[in-house]
Amino acid sequence: MQTNIQPIEQLFDPVFASAYLTEHAPNFAASHNLSDLSITPIKRNIGEKFYHVVIRYQAASFGDILVFCSAHSQENREQAYEALTFINEHGFKAQKVFLPKPLFFEKKFNAFFYQGMEGKTLLTFIRKPDTDLSEYLNQTAYWIAQLHQVDTQDAKNFNPDNSQIKTILPGPERFLPKIKKLFPEYYKQIKTVFEKLVTEEEQSLTHLPHKYLIHGDFHPENVIINKTDGKISAIDFTDICLGDWARDVGGFMQQLEFMSAGFHSQEKIEALQKLFVEYYCTHRSISLLNEDWKRIRMYQIWTALRSAIYFLTKAPAEPKEAKAELTMVQQILKNSTL
Numbered sequence: 001m002q003t004n005i006q007p008i009e010q011l012f013d014p015v016f017a018s019a020y021l022t023e024h025a026p027n028f029a030a031s032h033n034l035s036d037l038s039i040t041p042i043k044r045n046i047g048e049k050f051y052h053v054v055i056r057y058q059a060a061s062f063g064d065i066l067v068f069c070s071a072h073s074q075e076n077r078e079q080a081y082e083a084l085t086f087i088n089e090h091g092f093k094a095q096k097v098f099l100p101k102p103l104f105f106e107k108k109f110n111a112f113f114y115q116g117m118e119g120k121t122l123l124t125f126i127r128k129p130d131t132d133l134s135e136y137l138n139q140t141a142y143w144i145a146q147l148h149q150v151d152t153q154d155a156k157n158f159n160p161d162n163s164q165i166k167t168i169l170p171g172p173e174r175f176l177p178k179i180k181k182l183f184p185e186y187y188k189q190i191k192t193v194f195e196k197l198v199t200e201e202e203q204s205l206t207h208l209p210h211k212y213l214i215h216g217d218f219h220p221e222n223v224i225i226n227k228t229d230g231k232i233s234a235i236d237f238t239d240i241c242l243g244d245w246a247r248d249v250g251g252f253m254q255q256l257e258f259m260s261a262g263f264h265s266q267e268k269i270e271a272l273q274k275l276f277v278e279y280y281c282t283h284r285s286i287s288l289l290n291e292d293w294k295r296i297r298m299y300q301i302w303t304a305l306r307s308a309i310y311f312l313t314k315a316p317a318e319p320k321e322a323k324a325e326l327t328m329v330q331q332i333l334k335n336s337t338l
Contacts, residue, residue: 008051008109011069012039017057021067025103025113032061042068050074064118064228067103071111075238076159081105081112083158083240087213090150097143098226098233117233122223126256127263133272139232140223141279144252147234148212148245149284155213159241162216164205165302166198175309183312183319186326190309193329197302204244204295211242218248219255246292249280250299254332258307258325297336304328 010016014037021037022029036059043054050073057067070077084102092099103113122140125131161167172194180187205211215222216239224233253273260269277296281288288296304325311322 008046008053008071008073011053011055011071011109011111012041012044014039021057021103021113024106028067028103028115032059034059036060064226065115066118067113068100068116069111069113070236070238071109073110075110077110077112077238078105078107079158080237080240081114082156083213084114084237086155086158087147087150087240090155092146092150094146096231097139097146098231100233100235100237116235117224117226117231119224119226119233121221122225122232123220123259125225126220126260129263134275135230136223136225136232137272137276138279140252141276142283143223143232143234144215144218144248145280145283147215148248150213152211152213152242155242157242159216159239162239162241163211163243164198165194165201168306170313175313178313179309182317183322186308186312186322189326189329190305193301193305193333197298197305200298201244201302204291204298207291208244212245214241214243214245214248215239216241216243216247218252220252220259221255244295244299246295247299247302249277250296251303252276253296254300254303254328255307258304258328261324294336297332301329301332301336304332 011020017039018034018037021034038058040056040058041053042056043052045052052072052075053069055069055071057069070080081102081104084100088099088101098117100117101115103115105112122136125133125136157163161169166172172191176187176191176194179190215234215237217236218234222234222236224235226232253276256273256276257269260272264272277288308322308325308329311318311325
């Protein structure tokens, strides 16, 4: 993908950004005063041949609903724009929660602009031990249940590489050699579990009545709670694809446990996981069968394994964090039939 590296800096200039929004989102600009536009960099990684930026734009006329930009020199952002547009147009019931609104995708910067809300992540509240999390988990479960109930009959697969474990990037041809070289003590365990997961998922997907729109990276840091009305919203739509709803549920449960470690007892964490699943089932009007639980456990294992792979292959590596995730893999395996 050919992109402009240095010009991306222009998106951090209020004067340029105001004119840019007026050009690409004229209806939005016509109903808002952009003269006092201010900019807050959320992520600003810019190099000679690479960039990844997330920017928040704010003006008095915006109120609590701000404008965000997500731009990347190498990862497709158009599919996130298309996915969010589809969700907004195909029955997501947002009365109780907030659903971000897409504004436009611009090819020059590979940038996706959308309206989102100000707030703090669910993780912030999870790590305050005295916080009552029940209503936040209720809304979180409602949000993801609504996504899973969007009619996918006319949906394309917005991110096909992310649909199955075997094709999620980076693939085994990249991460396994690196782990074998740098952390050989973990190589066999990771390779064995990964291959089992691929086989198990391929078998389970053949029994799904249809594929669902899934978030693909649903965890407490990707859930935002509005500071004014307490409504929640999900963020980061780059991994949305067609897949198994159990992946979002299992992934959230696993990340909830990992991110809560050291802040809550294991008993409390398991109670929070149970509460989330109960709310989810209520909002979808379903009861979980043994086969559903098997798939949820499978994706819990995958989420922990994927995190371990990330910690071992990032620079600098974090083997201590990876070991904690792999310990969780073993704990879940003891209680599953994978």
